[in-house]
Amino acid sequence: MAFYKKAKEVIVLILKHVEIVEECVLSAAKTIDSYLKDDINSAKRLAQQVDRIETRADLVRYEMRDKLYSGAYLPRLREDIFKLVESLDDVADAGETCCDFFLNQRPVFPDELKLLFLEVSQESLGIIKPLKAAIICFIKGDCSIEVIRKHAKEVGLKESEVDKIEWNLTKQIFTSTLDHSHKLHLRRCLETIASVSDLAEDVTDQLDLVTLKSMI
Numbered sequence: 001m002a003f004y005k006k007a008k009e010v011i012v013l014i015l016k017h018v019e020i021v022e023e024c025v026l027s028a029a030k031t032i033d034s035y036l037k038d039d040i041n042s043a044k045r046l047a048q049q050v051d052r053i054e055t056r057a058d059l060v061r062y063e064m065r066d067k068l069y070s071g072a073y074l075p076r077l078r079e080d081i082f083k084l085v086e087s088l089d090d091v092a093d094a095g096e097t098c099c100d101f102f103l104n105q106r107p108v109f110p111d112e113l114k115l116l117f118l119e120v121s122q123e124s125l126g127i128i129k130p131l132k133a134a135i136i137c138f139i140k141g142d143c144s145i146e147v148i149r150k151h152a153k154e155v156g157l158k159e160s161e162v163d164k165i166e167w168n169l170t171k172q173i174f175t176s177t178l179d180h181s182h183k184l185h186l187r188r189c190l191e192t193i194a195s196v197s198d199l200a201e202d203v204t205d206q207l208d209l210v211t212l213k214s215m216i
Helices: 002-036 040-069 075-105 111-125 128-140 145-174 180-214
Strands: none
Touching: 002 040, 002 075, 002 111, 002 128, 002 180, 040 075, 075 111, 075 128, 075 180, 111 145, 111 180, 128 145, 128 180, 145 180
């Protein structure tokens, strides 16, 4: 009986963690949006909010880890569930890193590139929505494998779209008349934004593994 109680507590914590990570990433997207619209004061406030949210995510992750160490959840899935939550937390960290990059390094964007950076930001950080749907489907156990895979496929499609935008934007940056150091700085900024979607796809890879093991 105690095992099932602990397992339920882990599930509640994972669902809470997913919600907080989504809040963190979407707040990071708002930070970038404000920065690109030259509203630096709003960007600062939002970045501070992202930092607080990411800390909350860490605290929930630590609590969940302690529950798993105490013997909660199915033994064959404990390690994989922990890795799943860790990989999801990396997505929140990446969102926070985006904010740090913008507010600490203050990249300067030519007007003709601002909309493209906004687009890649919305696509990359917006990936959290289908990712959240996939994880919740699995954790709650109220979706079929096909539905989980459908959401995971949406994550993959979004990541591919980010790759396309990243490629085109990189070309525009390096064929521009900006000086080379400026080009490199914008490229690094772009990589930081795109890393969110790359890490989100890593989460779906881990989710695929956990899903397969749960079927055994």
